[in-house]
Amino acid sequence: MNGFEEGVEFLPVNNAKKVEKRGPKRWVVLAAIITSFFLLSVLTGVLVWYFQYWNVRVQKVFNGHLRIRDESFVDAYENSNSTEFVHLANKVKDALKVLYSGIPSLGPYHKESAVTAFSEGSVIAYYWSEFSIPQHLVGEAEHALAKEHMVTLPPRSRAVSSFVMTSVVAFPTDPRAVQTNWDNSCSFALHTRSGEWTRFTTPGFPNSPYPVRARCQWALRGDADSILSLTFRSFDLASCDERGSDMVTVYDSLSPMEPHAVVQLCGTYPPSYNLTFLSSQNVLLVTLITNTERRHPGFEAVFFQLPKISRCGGYFRQTQGTFYSPYYPGHYPPNIDCTWNIEVPNNQYVKVQFKVFYLVEPNMPPATCTKDYVEVNGEKYCGEKSQFVVTSNSSKITVRFHSDHSYTDTGFLAQYLSYDSSDPCPGMFTCNTGRCIQNARRCDGWADCADYSDELNCVCNATYQFMCKNKFCKPLFWVCDTVNDCGDNSDELGCRCPAQTFKCGNGKCLPLSQKCDGKDNCGDGSDEATCDKVSTVTCTKHTYRCRNGLCVSKGNPECDGKKDCSDGSDEKDCDCGQRSFSRQSRVVGGQDADEGEWPWQVSLHALGQGHVCGASLISTNWLVSAAHCHADDRGFKYSDPTMWTAFLGLHDQSKRSAPGVQEHKLKRIISHPNFNDLTYDYDLALLELEKPAEYSNVVRPICLPDATHVFPTGKAIWVTGWGHTEEGGSAALVLQKGEIRVINQTTCESLLPQQLTARMMCVGYLSGGVDSCQGDSGGPLSSVEADGRIFQAGIVSWGEGCARRDKPGVYTKLSMFRDWIKNQTGV
Numbered sequence: 001m002n003g004f005e006e007g008v009e010f011l012p013v014n015n016a017k018k019v020e021k022r023g024p025k026r027w028v029v030l031a032a033i034i035t036s037f038f039l040l041s042v043l044t045g046v047l048v049w050y051f052q053y054w055n056v057r058v059q060k061v062f063n064g065h066l067r068i069r070d071e072s073f074v075d076a077y078e079n080s081n082s083t084e085f086v087h088l089a090n091k092v093k094d095a096l097k098v099l100y101s102g103i104p105s106l107g108p109y110h111k112e113s114a115v116t117a118f119s120e121g122s123v124i125a126y127y128w129s130e131f132s133i134p135q136h137l138v139g140e141a142e143h144a145l146a147k148e149h150m151v152t153l154p155p156r157s158r159a160v161s162s163f164v165m166t167s168v169v170a171f172p173t174d175p176r177a178v179q180t181n182w183d184n185s186c187s188f189a190l191h192t193r194s195g196e197w198t199r200f201t202t203p204g205f206p207n208s209p210y211p212v213r214a215r216c217q218w219a220l221r222g223d224a225d226s227i228l229s230l231t232f233r234s235f236d237l238a239s240c241d242e243r244g245s246d247m248v249t250v251y252d253s254l255s256p257m258e259p260h261a262v263v264q265l266c267g268t269y270p271p272s273y274n275l276t277f278l279s280s281q282n283v284l285l286v287t288l289i290t291n292t293e294r295r296h297p298g299f300e301a302v303f304f305q306l307p308k309i310s311r312c313g314g315y316f317r318q319t320q321g322t323f324y325s326p327y328y329p330g331h332y333p334p335n336i337d338c339t340w341n342i343e344v345p346n347n348q349y350v351k352v353q354f355k356v357f358y359l360v361e362p363n364m365p366p367a368t369c370t371k372d373y374v375e376v377n378g379e380k381y382c383g384e385k386s387q388f389v390v391t392s393n394s395s396k397i398t399v400r401f402h403s404d405h406s407y408t409d410t411g412f413l414a415q416y417l418s419y420d421s422s423d424p425c426p427g428m429f430t431c432n433t434g435r436c437i438q439n440a441r442r443c444d445g446w447a448d449c450a451d452y453s454d455e456l457n458c459v460c461n462a463t464y465q466f467m468c469k470n471k472f473c474k475p476l477f478w479v480c481d482t483v484n485d486c487g488d489n490s491d492e493l494g495c496r497c498p499a500q501t502f503k504c505g506n507g508k509c510l511p512l513s514q515k516c517d518g519k520d521n522c523g524d525g526s527d528e529a530t531c532d533k534v535s536t537v538t539c540t541k542h543t544y545r546c547r548n549g550l551c552v553s554k555g556n557p558e559c560d561g562k563k564d565c566s567d568g569s570d571e572k573d574c575d576c577g578q579r580s581f582s583r584q585s586r587v588v589g590g591q592d593a594d595e596g597e598w599p600w601q602v603s604l605h606a607l608g609q610g611h612v613c614g615a616s617l618i619s620t621n622w623l624v625s626a627a628h629c630h631a632d633d634r635g636f637k638y639s640d641p642t643m644w645t646a647f648l649g650l651h652d653q654s655k656r657s658a659p660g661v662q663e664h665k666l667k668r669i670i671s672h673p674n675f676n677d678l679t680y681d682y683d684l685a686l687l688e689l690e691k692p693a694e695y696s697n698v699v700r701p702i703c704l705p706d707a708t709h710v711f712p713t714g715k716a717i718w719v720t721g722w723g724h725t726e727e728g729g730s731a732a733l734v735l736q737k738g739e740i741r742v743i744n745q746t747t748c749e750s751l752l753p754q755q756l757t758a759r760m761m762c763v764g765y766l767s768g769g770v771d772s773c774q775g776d777s778g779g780p781l782s783s784v785e786a787d788g789r790i791f792q793a794g795i796v797s798w799g800e801g802c803a804r805r806d807k808p809g810v811y812t813k814l815s816m817f818r819d820w821i822k823n824q825t826g827v
Helices: 026-054 083-101 135-146 745-751 814-825
Strands: 057-068 110-120 123-134 149-153 163-173 187-191 198-201 215-221 226-236 247-251 261-265 276-278 283-289 298-307 313-316 320-324 336-343 349-359 373-376 379-381 383-385 388-391 396-403 411-419 465-467 473-475 501-503 509-511 601-606 610-617 622-625 644-648 662-671 685-689 716-721 736-742 760-764 780-784 790-798 809-813
Touching (some): 123 163, 336 349, 745 760
Antiparallel strands (some): 057 163, 110 123, 149 163, 349 383, 736 760
């Protein structure tokens, strides 16, 4: 066999496992099945994720504007139905398509665009574009549209030049705000001319409420090279705290772009509130989107045009002067930069004092000055600040002011002065902060310098002042009045009378034998107030008379939780002067009150004027206010009860429809028959409600003081109201509270000679700083008495200015009218 033998091996027949064809083991099959199921699940999940999440489409609407180069504005562009408007709008839409086609995150998802308006500036076009964008591309699309672009359409013939659009930019907006959603019956285009005031209102104002579920807009225009001034004279919308509240927005544009929103308004504003806004160009857009069913009258507004300022700022070479933000005290316009270069003689330095400073940006941290700010010496200032001074170390200083495209505020008022570095305040005292104050304010016990430097290292006048341990000087009549006036309590230390004597509440020391002898030896009843047994004494004008005709020796016994009269009449009718919310311890120098903290406080609104005066609730049917609030003036019948609405339980003027607020009409107004509108003597009025008030956590009456009730000198009393927060300033929206002190009547008469009567009391601070002001009139002075119960000491009446030094507020002394109130009301 070819020289070799082929070996053949035969397997044994009984070795079947080696000859049969073997399949996979069971565990392999199971693993394969599980793996296949897992891969299928992953694939399914990926597909679901892709179609449900990654590739989910989001409707996005962007509002924007652009500039058309080499195009002149014609009047026909103001009419969206004109042939010229339609022709130019179509070219803009064609150019936008070209732009979007080159941006991957936009082109494939563009649905439509529309041009809503044109304005001057070559020609500025306002437009919106709608996209259906995959969720994962939204951020990229927003970033792409927020960048400025330029797009060119080539000419269709050699006779026509290219169509060029520059500064193309857009921002996301609420899809409800696109033009297709505006109700044509509530869309208005207004053009004011030089010397004209153009008025517009919400539909039906003031006799019927604005429409519900509405989308309204007012496109406001002026002539080229002008800017617009817009003022809301009356503003009353549903309160801001409701979800999806009704909202008015003003835009520095004819397109509702959020970065160009000048202000957003909702709720109610008093007529005195500063609601004047400026544009940066000759157009503004006002929109109203309503979502609630609440019935409110809406707003009345006027606008007019002003010349556009050619430059903002200036050069000052005088030794002193004043400057302010553009159009102060109206809101400064957006998108503006101003520079003031100040230079004084070479041997002098410069200081700038900001007297008013309001540069507040909504939702911005107070210390973040990236939007609107003033910059001096390389440091930026923004927010709301009290008076402050910035100084230079040379004869020059530069002040820069910047506002961005969005929200604006009142701005600032500043004064600059030159000074000798060796004598910064000639003839005056120099605070460590650089502020100058009159020498008379040095060491007078009042901190006129923000750092208290005017009250350090003082020598007190022993005739009138007490020296605290911290070296502050305080008035002698505040020593031992139970109030820590010094700050270190040293004025209340060692307040003991000599041995075998008794210290009265007014500071007088009397022999112990005269305490609890049934006679008012102190003059304020304090020697009989803490006796184990209250005595029945001979009735005088200083003693409390019980209903049975007997008089007791105790001072201020009414509603103190102790039965002093044998018939218990001193503790009857005491469902008053208590609040559900305990005090957490802008009236000028005040602070926001807590809700329900002053449940007797009432806001009186005159028809068409908003909040005018305050009042206090004394029973379910009666209010106490000031007579001067109800004296007819300038053709308005303030004496007519139908002209008034009383709001009880109100905390924020912009939230008059909030839960707990009660709205009441007046039935009667009873002014005191002896009221003198020249001297404000007998300044008291009683107001009867048409229907009884319902007591609640935020609506409660205050206690009225007996004719013998004493509010001693130095006693702390609270004044509350929605009046102006500074003299000549704006009214407060949130109820303000301020703690002030009863001032000695003799002291007050020396400050206001020949002006006080026995029916008036002075309360405040001789240094000023805290006071009532315009709009607080008629409101209560609330005094916390025994057992925490609160009595009304007075009614806000009059004063010389607000919070001025040595000009305290004057209040109607309510205890003088207790019998008259009882006779008129039965309360």
